[in-house]
Each structure stands twice: as structure tokens, then as C-alpha cells.
Amino acid sequence: MSLKVDNIVKTYGNYTAVQGLSFEMNEPGVFALLGTNGAGKTTSIRIILGMLSADSGSVTWHGKPFCTANESIGYLAEERGLYPKYKIMDQLLYFASLKGMKRPDAQRALDYWFERLGVQEYRDKRAEQLSKGNQQKIQLIAALAPNPELLILDEPLSGLDPVNAELFKSVIRDEIKQNKFVIMSSHQMSTIEEFCRDIVILNKGKTVLQGNLNEIKKGYGRVKLTVKCEGDISAMAQECGLAVTEETPNGSSFNVSSEEQAHALLHRIMDSGMPLIKYELREPTLNEIFIEKVGESDEK
Amino acid sequence: MKNNNAGIARGWKKVFSFTFTQYIKTKSFIIGTIIISLIVILIVGGINIIPKVLGASDEITGSGNQNTEILLNTVYLTDNSGVITGEDREALKTSGLKLAESDKSTDDLISELSQAEEGQALITVTPEELDGAVLGYAVKTFYSPGTDGDSVDTASGLVTEIVKYRNIVDLGVSPEDYAASQRYVTASKIEAGSDEWSIFETMINYIVPMVFSLVLFILIFAYGQTVAQSIATEKTSRVMELLLTSVRPLAIVIGKVLAMGLISLLQFILIGVVGGATFLVTAPFGIGGDLMNMLQNADIQVGENAEIVDAVNSSFGSLSPLTFILILVIFILGFLFFALIAALVGASISRMEDLAQAMQPYSLLGVLGFYLAYFPVIFTMESIDTGAASTNPMQIFSYYFPVSSPFALPSALLLGTLSLPQVIIATLILAVFVALVAVIVARVYEMIILHNGSRLKFGDIIKMAGRK
Structure with a gap:
């Protein structure tokens, strides 16, 4: 057992954002966290990442309480964010150092990803000088550079043109091949079907469907x-x-x-x-x- | 579920290092630092040189004597009153007046002077009488075009003094009694129990706190605002979400506040260094050199010069390394106090355009603290005329009130306005207040940093602080 989310609950006053979410990822692969807008996906992800405290329930990673600072996690947030005025390389090195990477290792990893995603020429540019799609690539690099064991991708393909969407997909496929644990949240169901083995569908904080996608479909006939x-x-x-x-x-x-x-x-x-x-x-x-x-x- | 609290501030050093290196590379910082340095150079250099250019240095000389050079090549002295003796003429020559003899009439001499080269003058002494009785004497100085005005004033002054002296002595007063009659008299009112300041001490005790509180306000308050802006930028640009996958919010606050604090401190030191260097460079050409000379020869100073030396020694004589350590501690505490509040304000907004409005309470707090430190000094300005030490209760309050003490305490320490135990008590009050703010910020910051939507109001934040 690797990642276990056990009955987490989060409320804000009278509003319940997440109500008893539970799932397990026992082996590498892609897990889908689905839901409408406001269903509780982002709150759930933030709790899993340790950014937010749940009112009850637990998140364990390899059987131990999950602690962001100690785990190797890559996170591509739904709302992308980079320092607009700072050079791309400076901020990526900073993000890598916060993940505990030594500078030469970070440099090597970043060089690889710059090449892989075709953004070498932007390393000394400021983020505000990049297009939205290229900023998204930089964010993906920030998530992947530390070679995380667990990757959380929140709407990874939104806003990408078909060529770049295919590039992102190929990267995700490579990560799966490398036995990574991936949690993906997306409204693009075709993408989820393409990658995910297990799913949870949330609506208004509640789990309305959960299980192996193939079995769910077979169950319908x-x-x-x-x-x-x-x-x-x-x-x-x-x-x-x-x-x-x-x-x-x-x-x-x-x-x-x-x-x-x-x-x-x-x-x-x-x-x-x-x-x-x-x-x-x-x-x-x-x-x-x-x-x-x-x-x-x-x-x- | 509780988050693992181990290493709650882990990673703050990396946040600190990144914030520091990125900020000092920004154009705003580089240009701002250059502008501040230029302003300091202009102010210090100006204060040093301009009074000298305007002639103020006549009153401040290293020797304690009035040895101003008289730039007059020829001075004719026509005495129609008969009070000036040959001895007086010799005395005038000894004072630097180049007296010359002429058989020409006064009118002819005046006519010649109007055509003559610069540096020539005629001084006439004429009695003014009524019914045969002498009412007074008129000393008139006619000078050629282009002659140095200060030298004309000095020559005229010397002759006037001689006429006054001779007038009294001729009445049978001894030179010693005349000298005794010229002793100055000052009038002052002093509240019983307060310290008595000379006019120079009073001026120092007003100017130093005002300048200090202003500089500290700019540094502490402005950099506090930068902390708020930096955190707000991270939050609104969604970088915060990425950072929070690696470090806890408190580590971000600590790293940022300390980085900005160090930058602020370095700029504070830079201002001191630039100001000191400018003073040393311009001292030989300005009143600074005269003042230093005067302080070095303190034991031979007389009159106003002696008073200035006493005032400087009295105001700054008790400085010790402990004074500077305490000033540093107060500066750091003051910065932490305002920067922590600013961090909270920065974290409370979701859109950059809300920042200005959210900063209003912070600005009011900062301005209140500054005014409390600054205005009591102005309100007691009338004391300059009386020479009484200030016992303004508002000023005393400003030393102990944590909002104003960061701006008021350093100058009180420098000038010895408060005793060491009083300063330590005031610093401890400030430290307790800072600790309290830090606890509240640590409690609330994690709750609000991921809040998006409407801007959190002050009341919402206080409610959050009270929650378990």
C-alpha cells in the first residue's frame, strides 16, 4: 500500500467542502479525481498535499502520516503560477532547492526538461515574457524536475493547443512507465479514460462513484x-x-x-x-x- | 487530522536567500538605493558646506577666536568725533585693518572710491549732536565697487566697537569694568525637576529625534510594505500553491521578513556610511571641519563655541557599544512588528488591486507610530527659546507604546533622554508585543494564505486567531 486517503472531512463554517473522501493507490499508475466545479477536488488535493488540515481523517504515504516537507511530490496546480518578474532559471532552481535538490542535480534535471519540452530559449527570460502555454510547460518542469514519486496534476492539459497537449501526454506516459504514482484531475474525460485506471467522482464534497474505471464500465454493460x-x-x-x-x-x-x-x-x-x-x-x-x-x- | 508540525519553519533559509538575492537585483531596489545615497550626500554635504558659503563659519572657528581675514587693501579712517586715539588705531591695525593716511577731504575720498578698484574703504566717525550735546556717533563705511561685503561689515564692526569702548572709557570707566559690563545675560524658564539644556543642547535634542524617527519610519514602514507586496504577489500569482508543496507557510513568512529586514538594515547602515563618508570628505570645506576642530580643542573654546562643545558632549557623551546594540535590537524588533502585520495583510487578499485598500489599517498604524514619535518634538519647539528640557507626556508615552517606540527609542538612547533601565523596559515591552503579534500571525497565516475570494477584513482575521 502506498497512498491511502482515509475518510477525510473538511468544513468551512456550515459548508462541507469534502465529506468522507477515501481511496487507496496500492501500485503505480494514474488515479483520477473528478468532479464538477466546486465539488471539492482542489480542497482534497490541498489536504493530500498537506497544505490544508482536514477536520478529520488521515492521509498516509507508505504507511506513515503524509508530510509535504518530507515527501517527493510534484504538483501542477490548476491555477498556474510563476513569479512574473523573475528569470525562469532562477525560479526553477529555487523551487528545486525547496525540494531539497542540490544545485548541480537541479541544473542537470532542468537542462533535460528544457530540452524535452522545447523551451531552452526561455531559461533567461522573465515569466511575464512567455506565452500561457510556455508558462504551463515551465510549471510542468517545476513539478517534474525533482523526479517525484507522487505527481499531482490538476487540469494538466487545459489551455494547451493539440500539439502541446500531445507533448504533455507523452510526458505523462513516460512518468507512468517509470512507475510513478499520479493523481490527475481534469474535466477532459477523454484524457482521463486514456490514462486512468481508478477514479473517484465527487459532487458537492460527496463521493458519488468510485472504483476501477473498466469495472465500472463493465458494470453498466x-x-x-x-x-x-x-x-x-x-x-x-x-x-x-x-x-x-x-x-x-x-x-x-x-x-x-x-x-x-x-x-x-x-x-x-x-x-x-x-x-x-x-x-x-x-x-x-x-x-x-x-x-x-x-x-x-x-x-x- | 493534524499536520506534522515537525520542521514547521524548515526551508526558511532558502526562502530568505532567494528573496534577498532576487530583491537586491530588482531595478526598484538599485535605483532606490542610488537615489537615497544621493539625497544623503546632498543633505550632509549641503548642511556642511552651505552655512560656510553663507558665512556662518565666522561664528564657529576651531581656535575660538574671530580671526576672519579682512579683504580690504586700504582703509581710510576719518574721525570727526575725536574719540578714536592713536592707541585705538594701532589696535585696529593689529586686528587686520590696513589703515592708510590721506590729506584729501571726505567728499574727495568718496568720489575716488567710486572709481577705485575693489578692496578699498573709507570709515567715517561723526558725532550726532543736539544743542551742543552729543547724542551718539554715526559710523559710516564707504567702499569701492566689488569689495567683499563681509570684510566691510567686519571693518565697520571693529570701528564701532572701538567707538563704544572709547566712549565708555572716556567717561571714567576702567577697561576691566567695561569688559565686565559686556557679559552676556540669558533668560530661561525651567520646570523644577527637569534637566536644563543650553540652546545648542535643545536644538540637538530636537533635531536628532526628528531625523532619526523619519529615517526609521521610512526604512521600517517601507520595507514592511514590501513584505506585504511580495507575499501578495506570491499568493495572487498562485506561486504560493507551488511553494506550499515544499515548505510550510510560516517558513515563507520567516524567510521573507528576515530577508527584507536584512535589506532594510543594510540600507540603514549604507545611509550611515554614505552620510559619514560625505561628512568626512566635505568637512575640510564646511562647518563640519570647524566643528571637529572645535571638539578636538574643546578645552580652549570660549563663548558660544564652548557652549556648542558642552552641548555635543552632553548629548552624545554617554554613547557606548551597548547603546548601538540596543539601537540594533530596537530596529530589528520594530521591523519584525510591522513586517509581520504586513505579511498578514499581504496574505489576506486574493487580488493585487485589493492590496492598497487592505494596507490602509497598516498604514494608519505606521503613521500613528511615526507621528507619536515625531510630533511631541515639534510641539515642544518653543522650549528652544527657554532652554528647558522637554517633559512632554506624549513624548514619554511614545517611548513605551510599541507602535511608536521603534521610531522614538533609538534617538532617546543616542541622546540619553531615557536612562538605560527605562530603555530596557521599553524594549522589553516592544519585544513582548512583537512575540504576541508573531503568535497571532503564525496562527492565522496558515488559515488565510490559501483563502481565495472576497478580501478578508480585520474582524475576520481576529476571529480566525481566536479559533482552536
Whole structure:
């Protein structure tokens, strides 16, 4: 067992920011902390990092109480921050020294990351002279330079163009290969699905869904049906007890209660002789699960 | 869950080192330091040289005598009163007056002088009579164009003194009695039980506290504001979140406050060094050299010069290494007091544009402390005329009140206005107050540093301090 978050609670007056969050990371990989805005993700991350004290509960790392100052952690905050007036190299060396790195080691690590992320020419520039995307790269360097065992990435890809987003993804993949523990928070569900093994979904401080992403999806089964034909299939769908949930140029979407229900619709279309362009029966995406779970939670 | 409190200030040295090295590289610091140094050079050099240029040094000379050179090549003396004797003429020559004889009439001499080269003068002594009785004497000095005005005044003064002297002595008063009649008389009112100051002591006792409180205010208050700005910048630019993954908030406060304190102290010392160096360099050309000469020859000074020597010795004579150590301690405590409050203010805002408004209570506190230290000195200015030592209760209060004592105590120490035990008591009160502020800041800072949203008000912060 490596990282264990056990029933942490944080309140501000009458407002409960986090209510009994628990999860474990027993082996390296990426863990997703998901939620709507204000769900308690950032507060949870700050408690895990030791920036905030929880009212109750505990965070342990390798079985011992978690202490920021003693652990090797890399953190990319949601709201990026650099000293606007100071030179990039000066501030990165400072951040590295606070992590306990010796100057030659820090210099070597920074040289590597400058090259890896293609920002060598900015090392002697002031942060305010850099574009937002390049500032984000510098922040990622600050998080990665100490070669942390635990990496916390809060919205790592937000605001990046597709090329730089791919560059960041490749870096994250490399970190995973190096057996790092990564906690990722993002609203880009496709990215979460791409990297994460386990997830927690928070809504208004409460955990509304938790577990292994593949198992969660399997638990739902193949309940999402998309059909595209050269004609109107709404009457046939209705005969099968299906209602269109979404109509797009890619076809009509349905929620099915079983695979048999979907097959019944397929048979009717085939029997009618209507040309079929697309028929897809799949598990729900994380995005669909997220919307469903948060919606259910709000209704309660 | 409780955070691990071990090493609560771990990493402060790195924060200190980074803050220090980055700040001294900033343009604002470099330009500010240059401007301050230039101002000090101008003030010290100006105070030293300008009075000399304006002739004030006539009254302050190292020998204690009035040996001003009289820049007159020829002086004609026409005595129509008959009071000036041959002995007096010799005395005038001994004083440096180059007396010359002429058979020409007064009008002719005046006419010649109007065309003559500079450095020539005619002094006439004429009795003014009414009904045959002499009412007085008129001493008139006519001089050629371009002649040194000070020399003309000196020559005229010498002749006037001779006429006065001879007038009295001719009435049968002995030269000794005449000298005795010229003794000066001063009038002063002194509250029973207070120290009695000479006019020079009084001036020193006003000027030194005013200058000191002003310099200390600028350093302590301005750098306190820099601490607030620095923390606010880290918080609003979200750098704080990154820092807090490595160090605790208290380490950031300690590192920053100490770094700014050291910079402030170094600038304080720099002001002293630049001021001292300027004084030494300009002393030979200004009144500073005369004053140093006077102090070195203190035992032979007479008249006002002796009073100045006494005043300087009386005001600064009790200085010891302990005085300077205590001044350093008071400076550090004062800086910590204001910087810790400023750190709290900086941490309480979420947007830089809120900083000015959030700093208002801090500014009021600083200005209050400064005025409490500064204004009692001005309010008692009338004492200069009377020579009474100040016993202004407001001034006494300013020494013990922690908000004003950092600005008031150092000069009280320098001038010996307070006794050593009194200074130690005042310093201890300040130290206790600083410790109290430090406890409150340590308690509240961690709670507010990650607060984002509306600006925290003073009441909110006090409530937080009271929470368990």
C-alpha cells in the first residue's frame, strides 16, 4: 500500500467542502479525481498535499502520516503560477532547492526538461515574457524536475493547443512507465479514460462513484446504442420500447436496458430493408457516466 | 487530522536567500538605493558646506577666536568725533585693518572710491549732536565697487566697537569694568525637576529625534510594505500553491521578513556610511571641519563655541557599544512588528488591486507610530527659546507604546533622554508585543494564505486567531 486517503472531512463554517473522501493507490499508475466545479477536488488535493488540515481523517504515504516537507511530490496546480518578474532559471532552481535538490542535480534535471519540452530559449527570460502555454510547460518542469514519486496534476492539459497537449501526454506516459504514482484531475474525460485506471467522482464534497474505471464500465454493460440509417427509424425504435436520447449527424442515440433490446431494433431495420449506415452498441463513456452520476446526486 | 508540525519553519533559509538575492537585483531596489545615497550626500554635504558659503563659519572657528581675514587693501579712517586715539588705531591695525593716511577731504575720498578698484574703504566717525550735546556717533563705511561685503561689515564692526569702548572709557570707566559690563545675560524658564539644556543642547535634542524617527519610519514602514507586496504577489500569482508543496507557510513568512529586514538594515547602515563618508570628505570645506576642530580643542573654546562643545558632549557623551546594540535590537524588533502585520495583510487578499485598500489599517498604524514619535518634538519647539528640557507626556508615552517606540527609542538612547533601565523596559515591552503579534500571525497565516475570494477584513482575521 502506498497512498491511502482515509475518510477525510473538511468544513468551512456550515459548508462541507469534502465529506468522507477515501481511496487507496496500492501500485503505480494514474488515479483520477473528478468532479464538477466546486465539488471539492482542489480542497482534497490541498489536504493530500498537506497544505490544508482536514477536520478529520488521515492521509498516509507508505504507511506513515503524509508530510509535504518530507515527501517527493510534484504538483501542477490548476491555477498556474510563476513569479512574473523573475528569470525562469532562477525560479526553477529555487523551487528545486525547496525540494531539497542540490544545485548541480537541479541544473542537470532542468537542462533535460528544457530540452524535452522545447523551451531552452526561455531559461533567461522573465515569466511575464512567455506565452500561457510556455508558462504551463515551465510549471510542468517545476513539478517534474525533482523526479517525484507522487505527481499531482490538476487540469494538466487545459489551455494547451493539440500539439502541446500531445507533448504533455507523452510526458505523462513516460512518468507512468517509470512507475510513478499520479493523481490527475481534469474535466477532459477523454484524457482521463486514456490514462486512468481508478477514479473517484465527487459532487458537492460527496463521493458519488468510485472504483476501477473498466469495472465500472463493465458494470453498466453495453447500454449505449447509436444507429444511422437512410430513413426514419423512430417508429421501429418505439416498437422496441426505445426513445431517442440524442439526434446528431452521426445518427440517433438510445439507452438500452439489454443487448437483446438493441438486437431487436437491428432485426427490425434489417427486415424493413432500410439501408443501415452505422450500428454501434457500446459501454457508456466516462463522460456519460459522470453526467449521469452527478445528475443523480443533484436530484437527491 | 493534524499536520506534522515537525520542521514547521524548515526551508526558511532558502526562502530568505532567494528573496534577498532576487530583491537586491530588482531595478526598484538599485535605483532606490542610488537615489537615497544621493539625497544623503546632498543633505550632509549641503548642511556642511552651505552655512560656510553663507558665512556662518565666522561664528564657529576651531581656535575660538574671530580671526576672519579682512579683504580690504586700504582703509581710510576719518574721525570727526575725536574719540578714536592713536592707541585705538594701532589696535585696529593689529586686528587686520590696513589703515592708510590721506590729506584729501571726505567728499574727495568718496568720489575716488567710486572709481577705485575693489578692496578699498573709507570709515567715517561723526558725532550726532543736539544743542551742543552729543547724542551718539554715526559710523559710516564707504567702499569701492566689488569689495567683499563681509570684510566691510567686519571693518565697520571693529570701528564701532572701538567707538563704544572709547566712549565708555572716556567717561571714567576702567577697561576691566567695561569688559565686565559686556557679559552676556540669558533668560530661561525651567520646570523644577527637569534637566536644563543650553540652546545648542535643545536644538540637538530636537533635531536628532526628528531625523532619526523619519529615517526609521521610512526604512521600517517601507520595507514592511514590501513584505506585504511580495507575499501578495506570491499568493495572487498562485506561486504560493507551488511553494506550499515544499515548505510550510510560516517558513515563507520567516524567510521573507528576515530577508527584507536584512535589506532594510543594510540600507540603514549604507545611509550611515554614505552620510559619514560625505561628512568626512566635505568637512575640510564646511562647518563640519570647524566643528571637529572645535571638539578636538574643546578645552580652549570660549563663548558660544564652548557652549556648542558642552552641548555635543552632553548629548552624545554617554554613547557606548551597548547603546548601538540596543539601537540594533530596537530596529530589528520594530521591523519584525510591522513586517509581520504586513505579511498578514499581504496574505489576506486574493487580488493585487485589493492590496492598497487592505494596507490602509497598516498604514494608519505606521503613521500613528511615526507621528507619536515625531510630533511631541515639534510641539515642544518653543522650549528652544527657554532652554528647558522637554517633559512632554506624549513624548514619554511614545517611548513605551510599541507602535511608536521603534521610531522614538533609538534617538532617546543616542541622546540619553531615557536612562538605560527605562530603555530596557521599553524594549522589553516592544519585544513582548512583537512575540504576541508573531503568535497571532503564525496562527492565522496558515488559515488565510490559501483563502481565495472576497478580501478578508480585520474582524475576520481576529476571529480566525481566536479559533482552536
